[in-house]
Amino acid sequence: MSAALSPVTPLGPALALAGKISARAEVLVIGLTAGPDGPEPSVGEALDDATVEAVLAHLTAVGATGRPEEVTRVPAPEGAGVTSILAVGLGKADDVDAEQVRRSAGAAARALTGTGTAATTLSSLDLGAAAEGFYLGAYAFTSYKSKSVPGADGQPVARVEFLVESPRTKAVKDVLARALAIGEAVATAREFVNTPPSHLFPAEFAARAKTLGTEAGLKVQVLDEKALDKAGYGGIMGVGKGSSRLPRLVRMTYTGAARKSAPSVALVGKGVTFDTGGISIKPAAGMEAMTSDMGGAAAVIATVVLAAKLGLKVNVTATVPMAENMPSSTAQRPGDVLTQYGGTTVEVINTDAEGRLILADAIVRACEDKPDYLIDTATLTGAQMVALGNRTPGVMGTDEFRDRVARISQEIGENAWAMPMPAELRADLNSKVADLANVTNHRWGGMCAAAIFLREFVADDVQWAHIDVAGPAYNSGGPFGYTGKGGTGVPVRTMIAVLEDIADNG
Structure with a gap:
């Protein structure tokens, strides 16, 4: 370790x-x-x-x-x-x-x-x-x-x-x-992503996050598997129960503005420390890159620490689910039904669509704080790379905030692109046995369908943006500009710029 x-x-x-x-x-x-x-x-x-x-x-x-x-x-x-x-x-x-x-x-x-x-x-x-x-x-x-x-x-x-x-x-x-x-913040996110899964598993990831947060003056809470199970975090437990290295949920709170009218922002990041696909196992070729499947969590942790370091006049709480998705005798199966935190039931059609399950739990918990804004980010779908390539994040969410996040991202050079959530895709997430299925029954619009799934868990009065960084969070090709091979730290600079914009303009 x-x-x-x-x-x-x-x-x-x-x-x-x-x-x-x-x-x-x-x-x-x-x-x-x-x-x-x-x-x-x-x-x-x-x-x-x-x-x-x-x-x-x-x-x-x-x-x-x-x-x-x-x-x-x-x-x-x-x-x-x-x-x-x-x-x-x-x-x-x-x-x-x-x-x-x-x-x-x-x-x-x-x-x-x-x-x-x-x-x-x-x-x-x-x-x-x-x-x-x-x-x-x-x-x-x-x-x-x-x-x-x-x-x-x-x-x-x-x-x-x-x-x-x-x-x-x-x-x-x-x-x-x-x-x-x-x-330093971007490099910290890169360091997390580049650390091999043998050395960065949920408990260790949570411990490192706690160290960073405590040293930055943040309030940090870590829920272990017993606390998660007792509180009903069915998505996180469902994904993580196939591994001997059990899941965690980390909450990191920065209070940058004491006044009641100060804007509050929730950050949520996918923290799958390694993703085999579970029972719906991935092909072996290239699976080693799944060490990067916690890139969203890494970026969120680095961003909330950076907000404290910069002294931004905004209140930020990061909710970071961490799990390892492994196939075993205790792993969830295709066809299982789990109950997400908050009570929504989900039929697990594909255990390799696990990121949205842990994010859904974290989003519901984040919304309990009644934030004005919520940003979640994840290496969520291969469809992001099909649609936008390896360097362009996709942004979905409530229209006004989605466009604001995309505009700011383009201004600072991470170049996120606003994408729609077509209404007709929602019906494809219906399940015969549960409230929702975790995937559609076809391959079309996969990035957008994943965002539609997450939208089901976002409170109605919260301005929300979902940033899919499946390709941009990890560079498997040659170095370019200020980006080497491996973890890139995307979208830390986008999120901190959005936080600065909210602090200045509400």
Whole structure:
């Protein structure tokens, strides 16, 4: 069993502010835009004109173009104060926004493996985005590597200095501190997702969540299998009873606003620490990726801790069901009927549609607190990837709040897309023996049908959004931007941005 994660555990490089390149810097990272007459460097005040001209000559000589995330490293001219220059493409100047800076910073960080200290001028474009990109681009999960493989997994860059005009001002320090907090939260979610199921099972997951929450000043409650069974959490118990490692429910409460009129938000995240599919077992190929089936829970835990760290003026309670879905003599069977928390009965047609069963229990419990808003997120359906691919979360829910969440997600670069819940799919969830079936009798509109199932458990007066991150929560392909292989931390940045928006606007 590994040690519990702590908010002080460094999961990325040290980040610092500087007015000029320090003596300890080895590499200077600059931006490079693609202009009509060739690449154009973005160096702020870090280099004089003659040095910039020499750097540009070196870059063009080796074919640098400035296309997005292109990384080119050349020796530094004499007098630059560093040994090499790393130029990262930003694309066309008119297209450079915060997300492009974030992605390019991430690409640069991934190219700095083995570097002690780097300085960068990307901070002159957007300090917050550059800091987030460097922190997340440098993230690597190495907890279970007993030895280093030369050239394959060298140490990420240890320290990044962001060159800014006024490094000692409070406003600039606050921007960096916020970016670091966000980077730590996303990296924490990644760390949870990347931890193998042998080491992250429901009881351990709950213990780590409690440690994080307690250190952040949150009120934390953990229900074990006896408490869950006594209280009637039939969905969580039904999914988790096939495993020797029994389920948990974690409640984490942050009170950021004392006034009665302050908005309150419930967060719910799917925490299936490993999903075999149960009796409806999954194909063996690729099943190892099901270590990521608690990505929604990881994001929710990281987000409520981040809300406390940022001191948001909003009240947030996270309700996180945790279970391991295994086939055994005690596992639930296709055809079983379970009683969800709150009394709704569900016929289990497919035990691999387990996420919605544990979410339903958690949603009902969350609604008992009478929140103004509820966001649930889950690696819920393969249909999300069929509809939207591996990088675009689907958002369903009450129309106004669904659209608000999707808009904010697009603004901050996680790019969630609003999706409908077609009325005709509801009848396909009818059961002959229970109130509901957990799946439809066909494969069409699976992402939307899962959301329709969850809607049955959301209180009528709650503004609700469901974020399906089946593909976006885990990157099984090659690294890109600030995203490496494995857990991505999506949708932490979406949820914290929505919480900030609610705190500011209600």
